[in-house]
Amino acid sequence: MKRDERGQPVGIVETSNDITARRQAQEALRDTQEDLARVNRVMLLSELTSSIAHEVKQPLSAISTSVGAATRWLITVPPHLDEANAALGRIARDCQRASEIISRVSALAKKEVPHKDQLDINATIREVIAMTDDVLQRNHVVLRTGLLSGLPVVTADRVQVQQVILNLITNAVEAMKGEAEDRRELTVNSGWDDETDLFVEVKDSGTGLDPAHIDQLFESFHTTKSGGMGLGLAISRSIVKAHDGRIWAAPNQPCGAVFRFTLPVRKVSSAA
Numbered sequence: 001m002k003r004d005e006r007g008q009p010v011g012i013v014e015t016s017n018d019i020t021a022r023r024q025a026q027e028a029l030r031d032t033q034e035d036l037a038r039v040n041r042v043m044l045l046s047e048l049t050s051s052i053a054h055e056v057k058q059p060l061s062a063i064s065t066s067v068g069a070a071t072r073w074l075i076t077v078p079p080h081l082d083e084a085n086a087a088l089g090r091i092a093r094d095c096q097r098a099s100e101i102i103s104r105v106s107a108l109a110k111k112e113v114p115h116k117d118q119l120d121i122n123a124t125i126r127e128v129i130a131m132t133d134d135v136l137q138r139n140h141v142v143l144r145t146g147l148l149s150g151l152p153v154v155t156a157d158r159v160q161v162q163q164v165i166l167n168l169i170t171n172a173v174e175a176m177k178g179e180a181e182d183r184r185e186l187t188v189n190s191g192w193d194d195e196t197d198l199f200v201e202v203k204d205s206g207t208g209l210d211p212a213h214i215d216q217l218f219e220s221f222h223t224t225k226s227g228g229m230g231l232g233l234a235i236s237r238s239i240v241k242a243h244d245g246r247i248w249a250a251p252n253q254p255c256g257a258v259f260r261f262t263l264p265v266r267k268v269s270s271a272a
């Protein structure tokens with residue numbers, strides 16, 4: 001601020017040139033802000049569209065496998081109706097899952113409050129393992145679980161938490177594809193992370209993490225896979241954050257990666 005010789009503030013005389021320049025600067029700033037908002041909206045839309053595609057791919061490929069199985073059971077002579085019926089049951093379950101994913105992903109984008117289911121975290125882990133059973137077998141992955149018994153229930157959105165575990169397991173399996181078949185080990189653990197938080201941990205013996213990119217793993221569109229979209233971990237992080245938990249990755253010993261996320265037991269989130 002300008003002051004006179006006695007140190008008293010004096011008014012600043014603005015010339016019309018100053019005023020014009022300031023107005024132009026303000027207009028430019030407003031334009032930039034509008035551009036940014038537009039870019040954000042477009043990004044959100046494309047992120048949402050790609051994430052739906054990404055997450056729905058899994059149940060869709062399961063459905064296509066089951067359709068193949070059902071057809072084979074029906075055309076055998078005599079037809080195996082029980083097996084065909086079981087395959088149709090799996091199709092119904094996977095359709096339901098695909099549609100739940102779409103509603104959850106949209107809810108996430110709208111920042112809706114997650115469902116508050118009372119989750120037995122070990123049961124949730126087992127549900128996801130059952131869903132990935134085929135994939136694990138096909139890829140010759142040996143699964144070990146260390147699920148601590150007696151854990152309390154957590155208040156969390158069942159489908160969203162399943163989604164996170166599913167993303168971590170899918171990534172672990174993909175990271176082990178290049179390893180020898182007898183060295184593909186997946187370990188899923190649960191337990192207390194500290195006094196108030198439970199953890200779920202997914203460890204693999206795959207390619208491991210590139211230290212140069214470890215900070216970017218959870219960013220949208222960061223991928224090292226040719227067909228990857230780089231959204232699985234970004235979505236997982238938004239889900240975990242919406243539950244007031246944390247998620248991080250570290251190198252596994254002697255090789256591979258460990259991903260761990262936490263869910264608070266007592267603190268109940270009210271915001272997505």
Ligand code: ADP
Pocket residue numbers: 167171172175204206207208209217222223224225227228229230231232233234256257
């Ligand atoms: P995408 O699977 O489409 O690439 P993700 O967000 O799930 O998207 O993963 C982002 C990137 O993080 C992957 O491309 C991969 O480089 C790395 N990554 C994720 N999980 C693992 C893992 N278990 N081992 C090694 N790298 C991993």
